[in-house]
Amino acid sequence: YSYLNNQDIVDTYAQLLTTEELLFQASEALGFPVRKGQATAKQVDDTKFVVLTVKDPDPFKAATIANGLVSIMISQNENLQSVQFAAAEKNLQDRIDQAEEQIATLETQISQISDEMLQSQIESVQLQMDDVQAQVNNLKTDMAQIYPGSLAVENIADLKSLTEDLESLTEEEIAQLTAYQTKLDEITPILELYQEIYTELVVLGQTTGASNQNPTDLDRLKTTLNLYQQIYISSINNLETLKLAKAQNTPTVMQVETAAKPTVPISPKPTETALLGAAIGLLITAAIVFLIEFLDDTLKTPDEIKAILEVPVIGFIGELKQSSKKGEDALGVYVAKNPRSPVAEAFRSLRTNLEYSSVDNPVKTVLVTSSRESEGKSTIAANLAIVEAQSGKAVVIVDADMRRPKVHLQFSKPNRMGLSDVVTGKLGIDDVLKTYDQVENLSIITCGTIPPNPAELLGSERMSQTLKDLKMRFDVIILDTPPMIVSDAQILSSKVDGLVYVVIPGQTRAITAMRPLEELRRIESKVLGVVANKIPRNRDYYYGGYNYYSPYSNHYSYHTESIVPNSEIDMDSKKVTPLGSVFEKYQRRDADKQN
Template identity: 30%
Template sequence: MGSQVGGMPVPQPEGGGIAPVPGPGYPAVPGYGGYGSPFQAGRLDDDGVDFLKYFWILVKRRRLIFFTVLVFCFVAVVANFLITPVYRAAIVLQIDRTASGALNLEGLQTEETLTGTEFYQTQYELLKSRSLAERVVTQLGLVGDQAFLPDTAPSLFAQAKELLAPVLGKPTGNEGKSEAEIRRDRVINAVQDGIRINPVRGSRLVNVSFDHTNPEIAQRVADGYGDAFIAENLDRRYDAASYARTFLEDRLQQLKTKMEDSETQLVAYARKEGIFSVGDQQQRSIAEANLDTVNSSLVQARADRIRLEEKWRLAQSTTGYGLPEILDDKSIQENRKQYMALTAEYQQKLRLYKPAFPEMVQLKAQISELNAQANAQIAAIKESIERQYQAAKSNEVALQAQLDSLKADTLAMRDRSIQYNFLKREVDTNRALYDGLLQRYKEIGIAGGIGTNNISFVDHAKLPDKPAFPKLTLNLAIAIFAGLLVGSAGALFLEYMDDTFKTPEDVEALLSIPVLGVIPRPKDKSAPQDELQDPWSPISEAYRSLRTTVQFSTADGAPRNMIITSARPSEGKSTTALALARNFAQLNKRVLLIEGDLRNPGLHKQLNMVNKNGLSNFLAGLSTLDEVILPTGIENMSLITSGPLPPNPAELLSGPKMMSLLTAGEERFDIVIIDAPPVMGLADAPLLSSIAVGTLFVIAAGETRQHAVRLAVKQLQFARGRLIGVLLSKFDAEKATYGYGYGYGYGYGYYSYGAQALTHDAQKSEQSGA
């Protein structure tokens, strides 16, 4: 059957176990041991990184971080005075993409084909090259300069590396070299190691610096580096021009011979095939020229034939005077005028005379003669149109036949022109290559003797007056940064390795059990009992807050009987039991405090009472309840001591006597508080928790490991214990992960974690019930 908390039913787990009492605002979540997943509550539920948490971790471990920074700073200061000072001399060079000279021929500068970034990156790599370092060493005579690189014995590491090289199969690179060659290699390597190339962003300038322990040598090598780089650039350009001249001479001779041969072959083939040049654009044959002429004539003949054919068709379909040629003929028009006049006269006289009248017969004959003449002329015109049409048709057929013949000749000529065109293209290509190379050869010949250069000095090296390295301020800044980094990493690592409960948030996040109170650690290493004597001490205020929270932990107020236990000894459960009993007694409640730890009791010692007849005697049936209940000298509070320690505490506690004791205690007292033994390794606490109304679990902050607490909670779960909450004891606000810096104030007090929320919700519940 489920219990009720805050007016709400809390079901018990199936198969036995603990029904967690979340309290107002603390819902239970399914998960580990019935208490919810460790990552389903509290800060660990939030997405992202809790920066505030890490900040307070660093604040908590600030002494470690501060000590680490001090060590790093001390090492930096010592190293600053032990390291030999190094001086830095620098020059500024300007590198242009085009040579600043009187002649700048396209193609002579090979780097012009590169992009800006590639070009300048190439120049920077050339400044770092070994060949340039060798040139500087040779020009300045650094091989024999003992001030630049003294002859010193190699270091122990170098000697060991040289000895182990044959064993490891890794050559040192000095095999077969003389002492002079080995020293020269060392000097060149020293020059390469000391040079620094720093381009000026967004410009054509580059800073070239050299580091050395001697400031004069640093200045000399820096200037020598600039001179050597300019000279090497000029040598590279001259060598490129000289090589180009030699190469072009050979290529020109080859191309000249090849061009002559190709021209000879072209002329011979054109003569053989009868191909000649018409105009300046292309080579054409006679057949191709005739083909164009005949094709144009055929197009015109076809147009004429079509036009005459249409006229002939019109003439055939027209019976009278519909043709333009008939209408435009003057004789026909004159004939028609006479015809119309005689016809009119005939019609007029027909009114007076009969058709047989001689004059009428004569007019009729004249009209017929005119009509016959007109028809004859029209027929002649139609015949002429037909003859024109037939002539145009014959002309078109003749031109078409001629065109077909020329097409065949042209196609044959084009087949022969394939080889001609190939030879001609070869001649053109060879002539273009020859002309281009000849022009370039002349340009290189002119430019070969001119020393064009695109690199110049902007600033020469000055004699350095102070070392560039080491710098105390820079070293200290690096040491502080490294110290903070290492110290912070160490602090986070120590915090990660510390798996104890440090804050109420840890308890709720990992157990999903409400924290009813937080008891601070006594100041100045004093005993909690001593501070409990002062009613205004932070510990007294915290226990009074715990009493208030316990009063609202169930729907009926404080549990009639409850046990107080912990995972392991020395977590403050006995002090909590005594302080809680005393605080309830101050409310005029009758309190029975039972010393339930039958293995290592300590309550009677805190109350300065004799432990002769107590709980063990009652459970064994040797004493009555009245005989074991003792007054404590504190009003409204009585005590049952543990009595003689029995050999079998678990058997005594599991008997019926313990249940009858709790029943009788509830009848005679308002609240019964049992100081139970620790859970781990013992069966006493789970037995007492199974018969008690409520169980208060005490966890020592910063001391109790999470694994031990989980196992203890799991044992209480198996025993069907009813946990009303957790008390976090020995809490150190200054060492907590989060900022509890407001602490426990002088008279103002620090309320236990969750107390205000629980009290507020309980008051609302009472008001609604009223």
Template identity: 30%
Template sequence: MRDKNYDIGVRSSGMSEEGNSRGVDWEKLLSISRKSIPFLILIFALTISAAIFYVRYIPPLFESSSELKLDVKEETSVLTFGVDPQKNNMNALSGEMELLRSKVFFSRLVDSLDLDVTIRTTFGNFKNEERYRNKPFRVEYQVKSTDLYNRLFNVHISSTDKYTLTYDLGEVTQRFEGKFGKPLVVNGGVITLFLTEHYSKGEGFDDYSFKINNKESQINFIQQNLKVEAQSLAANTIKITFTDNDKYKAYDVVNTVDSLYLEYSREQKMQANKQKIAFLEEQMGNTAQTLENYENYFESFTIENQTVDLQKDMAQTIQFLNQLDSQKRSLKIYQIKIDKVQAQLKNDEQLEFGSLTLENFPNSISELIKEINVLETERLQLLEKYNENTYAVKKLNNELKIYKQELNDQLAYLEKNISDELSRISQQKSELGGDFKSMPSKGTEYNKSRRFYELQEEIYLTLAQNKMEFEIAQAGTIPEFTILSSATLPGSPIRPNPMLAYGIAIVSGLFLSLVFVASRYLLHDKISSQSELERLTSTPVLGVVPNYKKEKLETTRLIVKDSPKSMVSESLRSIRTNMEFLHQSSGSRVVTVSSTVSGEGKTFVSVNLGGIIAMSGFKVIVLDLDMRKPKVNLAFDEEFMTSGMSTLLIGKHDLDHTIRTTKQENLYYIPSGPTPPNPSELLMGDSFKEVIRKLRAEFDVVILDTPPVGIVSDGVMAMKLSDLSVYVVRADYSKRKFIKTLNRLKHINRFKNISVILNDLSLHSMNKGYGYNYGYGYYSEDEESGIKPRKLLRFLKKEG
């Protein structure tokens, strides 16, 4: 019988397995991609669902920001009071930023904000929104213990007059029925709730929760969400940002920071000058009181004595004594100044002397005092911004120490000279003292008081001058504060961003899909197409058996009898024709059908190939040589086997007793029979060769269904007696490494009459491989199964 145009043809690539396994198998990749479509849809569904869940249930996060320009100007440098006019922008900016981040500033900030009570709307486990400006009720509280703070209180509003308050105390839930406006005593204090105009019964919910935050938790909240960073060092600009789930709270915090900063920074900068001015005022008060006492004494002395010159006759002597006294007074004043400077050096105080005071000192001492004052001023300015451990402060301290030591040495030397001069003057006065024994004691006391009065007067003027210098410095330090960009009310949240979330979901879906398909491709080690099979082996491909879709076969069946026009039947006819090309000798033929492992369909191919050959008028018999796991009998609906190949080979039965007929004309079979303990030895004996010889004489085609050659060696022994060996490979079941067994049979066992059948290939893979067309619209299998092949073919071509 000659077949129609259904011949697949015998094809072989002649290429080695190693040389063709390299590169990407696009056909296999496409097949895996098509089979992965449900999983890919699931991946995209999961990523999109995750994005929807994220956008829906993640609380929105808003960000408000402002930009400040800072420029601290020291106007006292213009008046040459020793202030360094040059500034280090980085240090100045860093100092201001640390001021804004300090807990002291945060403490004043929370005092100006309404953050002590946090009220939230209770929706469930997700997305509980905070009510900040639109609080449904106001909470007043009196704290008796810290247990009241940071505790979650749940409120259910029953009506505009009543509410239910619950909270957990240990493992016990406390429950109170309260009235709005009436105090409610709870653990840790007293709470009073007041309804506000923002509450509406028609909102659809009446469950809320609130928490009373202590000051420390409020400061921590500000500290965690407030960010202060330098925007531009050259322009001295600072950017302040605050993030929160409520946009109005974020706006209020940033706006309050801008408002408080000017006042707070000015207070911090002026604190040192205030302390110095207060000290000078106290000293001036004491000196003024002393001067007033002396003035009262002079007034009383003048009234009482009517004169201040009691010894006119000794005017010259008195004049000389006065000159000595004047010199002594000047030296005393000089010495007092030296003592004061030394005391200030000893106490590590700033040398509070003006330019007039320095005129009496030598130039070397005056220059040292000026230099020390300059360094002290710089040190005070640095201490306003940095602590004692800062490198710049340590450096100034070292310089001050050197200059003060040098000044102290020169003052000591100068003081010694003054002491020597005073000793000389005292000695002169002592020599003239005998001439003035008659001088009234009142005159002496008067002159003494006059000298001390002048000294106190000079001290008072010095204190007043120093006080004025510090007041000018305080008035001249002007922190300029410019808001370049005021606090912004956020319009949209920075998180979640729906477009970004969905974009990430899509990209993630694509990435995971690629990873999934690539993983399946790399892990897929099964043969899925005829072209892949041909690349792996040089053995001729006898044909392809498509997947049988009409019904699910629980066991092997002879389907060519019931569906002679099916795709399976037509493919087997093509294989039958190709077998004629491979074996053209006359006479009967022995065909061995085997595979690597069980389940690849060798029994299905053996039975149905025998049925197709029998339909062409040849007498065919199928032998079940798989005596360990027989299946041929099941294809012909025989469950129990009392006789078969096992009993035939041991001589218990003859051929007439073991050959069975089938419902297909000219088709016979011999089952495996009862399972023997030594199937391999039975096939190796002469009795098996004798059986094959007898069957050759009686039948046109003898088909041997052997055990899997990858598991046992029985099939190899049977293949030696056959004219044609057919090796069955099942699509998407047989692994690529199984081809090594086939190649070993060909090259090591030197079976030259071996060929391959690809079994159970899907319709799409057959149509995609070499464009084979089995006349889909014609076969009854397709019509009965409800498939419309032409439409399906167009769809698959479009998908491919």
């Protein structure tokens, strides 16, 4: 009479122990309030035992509440089971009593056949049949109120097949529905027997036509008697079956162990709580670090830059220090003012890599750009021009960024006349050339008047002719262009010998850096390599990207940056020899020895 298996029964009792109704009854019985949340029940794994835990500041009350809840639940369970089967037993017993009375009456009437007796019998059966029919209707109505789909169920087997559909009902509703269907299965056969008896009485009464045919009446009464005897036997069997089911389906709940007054509190436990908190904090911190690392899609290491961008890394430029209040705009002459710094040597290494990037076709025009703003492309272009000039070459740096020009700020030059004036034909190259007194062989062409159509101006034939004229006069031409978020650099890339792409490890996103390079490959522009800029000093590739420099980490004179004040520097009086020239001197000496 229940669809609950052993596991479900144990879980049900565990829930019953903490219901508000049970807690209320425990409060009434114990004389003090039992609050919700004080008691928790949990099944012991792989057993039918339930452990009841009660928390209370008073250890005596905790034990009392635990024992009281178990006692009340056992009592409730017995009452519930008794009520569940009592109504069914009463109905069956009434049916047996009625059958016994009818059997006794029929046995008496067998010898006293008459029309009046027949009519009386029909009326009696009619009343009994109506009574049974009313019970059937009431049961179906009660079932329909619980679950409308039960009207299509014919027996208990069909109801069991609807187990999945009954998941939305509570356990109490399922139990009531099952009990109603069981009663209905017991009453329906009885109703059918009554209907058969009624049919027999009515048919036989109509067909005899006379009341003095004793043999026919006698057969009728014997048939009716036989049917009542079947009702009696069926009711007896159903009653015995119900009693057996009651014995089998009544779960036995007993208290295995009595709750005793605890001697040690379960909380608080400061040491365990502190350790647990520390462990959870450590896990949360590790999870946050992992999440940040997982979501970080920036380019971080040289190997990662080379693998993702598919372009060699030709330069590693560390973070630059500047004592000037002008900030980043004054970093363009950093190499000139700090010739012995590791960053200056990194620019010389970049210069050497550019020279060997195309041995057969020397690179004379170099375009410097980046994927986005504030990646230091102007600073890279200015310092690269300085180290190229320090090697004895005639160098010109051209500010081709006609949107946000920076070269004039890097070298502290006016920007009234410049490249835009040359391209438009207003001035000649000699009119806009400027020099930087602190570095020989270095010329500067600033942006000049900012035009309304910089892309068209840079892509014009006049711009191409200007570059050809500069190639005839200078050994190296460095062009500072806007970042690749606009088309200016892309337009100029087809007019130069090569392009240098600036990224910042840890800041430049991979997808942001990849897209411009794809555009450059599409138009077959030559990308000489990537320059990793603003490398933090704690990175092992800060000193030019080579571990070769690490043995000198304890040499203060080599690694300490000589920050020269921003005032005018008399290079002749100071006699500062560029570090790159020293290295080249020793290289030439070694070559002469080998020859």
